[in-house]
Amino acid sequence: MADNSYDYDVLIIGAGPGGYVAAIRAAQLGLKTACAESRETLGGTCLNVGCIPSKAMLHASEFFDAAANGTMESMGVEVKPKLNLDKMHAQRLDAVSGLTKGIEFLFKKNKVDWKKGLATFEDAHTVKVGDETVTAKDIVIATGSSVTPLPGVEVDNDKLIVVDSTGALELPKVPKTMVVIGGGVIGLELGSVWRRLGAEVIVVEYLDQLLPGMDGDIRKEAAKIFKKQGMELRLSTKVTGCTVKGKKATLTLEPSAGGDAETLEADCVLVSIGRRPNTDGLGLENIGLETNQRGQIEIDHDFRTTVDGVWAIGDVVPGPMLAHKAEDEGIAVAENIAGQTGIVNHDVIPGVVYTWPEIAGVGLTQEEAIEKAGGDKKAINVGKFPMMANSRAKTNHEPDGFVKIIADAETDRVLGVWCIASVAGTMIAEAGIAMEFGATSEDIAYTCHAHPTHPEAIKEAAMAVIGKPIHI
Ligand code: FAD
Numbered sequence: 001m002a003d004n005s006y007d008y009d010v011l012i013i014g015a016g017p018g019g020y021v022a023a024i025r026a027a028q029l030g031l032k033t034a035c036a037e038s039r040e041t042l043g044g045t046c047l048n049v050g051c052i053p054s055k056a057m058l059h060a061s062e063f064f065d066a067a068a069n070g071t072m073e074s075m076g077v078e079v080k081p082k083l084n085l086d087k088m089h090a091q092r093l094d095a096v097s098g099l100t101k102g103i104e105f106l107f108k109k110n111k112v113d114w115k116k117g118l119a120t121f122e123d124a125h126t127v128k129v130g131d132e133t134v135t136a137k138d139i140v141i142a143t144g145s146s147v148t149p150l151p152g153v154e155v156d157n158d159k160l161i162v163v164d165s166t167g168a169l170e171l172p173k174v175p176k177t178m179v180v181i182g183g184g185v186i187g188l189e190l191g192s193v194w195r196r197l198g199a200e201v202i203v204v205e206y207l208d209q210l211l212p213g214m215d216g217d218i219r220k221e222a223a224k225i226f227k228k229q230g231m232e233l234r235l236s237t238k239v240t241g242c243t244v245k246g247k248k249a250t251l252t253l254e255p256s257a258g259g260d261a262e263t264l265e266a267d268c269v270l271v272s273i274g275r276r277p278n279t280d281g282l283g284l285e286n287i288g289l290e291t292n293q294r295g296q297i298e299i300d301h302d303f304r305t306t307v308d309g310v311w312a313i314g315d316v317v318p319g320p321m322l323a324h325k326a327e328d329e330g331i332a333v334a335e336n337i338a339g340q341t342g343i344v345n346h347d348v349i350p351g352v353v354y355t356w357p358e359i360a361g362v363g364l365t366q367e368e369a370i371e372k373a374g375g376d377k378k379a380i381n382v383g384k385f386p387m388m389a390n391s392r393a394k395t396n397h398e399p400d401g402f403v404k405i406i407a408d409a410e411t412d413r414v415l416g417v418w419c420i421a422s423v424a425g426t427m428i429a430e431a432g433i434a435m436e437f438g439a440t441s442e443d444i445a446y447t448c449h450a451h452p453t454h455p456e457a458i459k460e461a462a463m464a465v466i467g468k469p470i471h472i
């Protein structure tokens, strides 16, 4: 398979979950593979400053919260928690270090060459990485994404007063007041970490509801739960400016639709208004590759760009910015380059918010399903089941949330599943598999689920689609 006119069969640019997975799969398929990465460690945003460190802080702070907020006491475990933030950070760094080194080991094991440095295209088969020139028959762009800046609010992760998600993972002490700009996934996850550890958290969201893109009922329920936990939500509000004096930030806020401005003081401000694709410095102009209006690289069904031999995957292409989506695209692109058929079903990509409780969904929201049916509300059936009526959740003192299943009224095929539950992120996997296999709600309803488990709520919600849940 090797073409000796190039140094490599495949060069991947970026070693995040998209790039490192593509590199390993390409090598497994017998292709001579290199991966360019400019960071000091492999694993991209996800392992270094994203999924993994945020989950390390979420998991640890959840224990602290359970001890501090009375949950443990209500089960007969009486402890007074004492926060050792340095130790909490140390276990976060330990998790990151172990996992990033693990990717380095996998690269060696699979004979993937790591080219350390920033990669820039010279032509469609030639890339400069630092001082080295590397040629490859096929090149995959997997450069990921970075924080979207907010004009007027300057992030400074050194001073740690106005921070992005990377800075918010590193705070050396719990801020008294934290303002989170953007009520999306990052704002709610990292806002939850610091609220649990004692900060007063105010979330400022431009839209009239949190978590855009999720099902409407889920968004409303999430807002109720976060308010109950003590987060202050300032919806339909925008931040128009920020000044920092000493150790305090002062923000100017306005109603999104316009109106009187007000100011708000905070010890820490987290800017989390989205992420944008990384293409600066890649030299796309040298290969005649343009980005779309959102700065993304457009691809076809097989992950080919418009330039022959250049492919793209992950956060840098359209679609949800999620690690598992990037990983699946990494496997598929490598298989396509090797002449196999690599496919990702973009209609069945689960999304999970790792708060307490967790919030998860896969497939269409109720609003999208109705819109797809031309506005006909009768074209779908919806079944809901509250976690309060699930024996395991109730026993575990986890009453919040529900499962909602949306099915096609004519065929009963499941179109979307949404959950708020302590373990929603784990529960959603079965919904993904069911949908991948084209399940009807009846298929789920008549599948035996172990008792007592949280996923029984999925079975009961499926039973509710056709009108016969047992426990409500
Ligand atoms: P990235 O992981 O961004 O990797 C791209 C890599 O390319 C980077 O390491 C970068 O240094 C490198 N690079 C860029 N340009 C060049 C160049 N020119 N030359 C060489 N190297 C280059 N997703 C989830 O699914 N679950 C989660 O729980 C989750 N939590 C998150 C928490 C936070 C705080 C953040 C910020 C993100 C989170 N995400 C989560 C999103 C997830 O991290 C991304 O979707 C995922 O990392 C995208 O993978 P990728 O391979 O496309 O890009």
Ligand code: NAI
Residues within 6 Å of the ligand: 150, 181, 182, 183, 184, 185, 186, 187, 189, 204, 205, 206, 207, 210, 211, 212, 237, 238, 239, 272, 273, 274, 275, 320, 321, 322, 351, 352, 353, 354
């Ligand atoms: P996001 O897109 O999830 O949320 C951004 C929020 O900011 C939106 O609600 C938006 O309406 C709001 N907003 C935008 N401009 C604003 C302004 N000027 N003032 C106030 N609010 C404003 O983006 P976020 O949270 O930054 O996350 C980025 C990406 O990282 C997401 O696409 C997500 O997929 C990924 N991620 C995934 C995680 C997971 O899977 N658990 C965890 C963290 C991040």
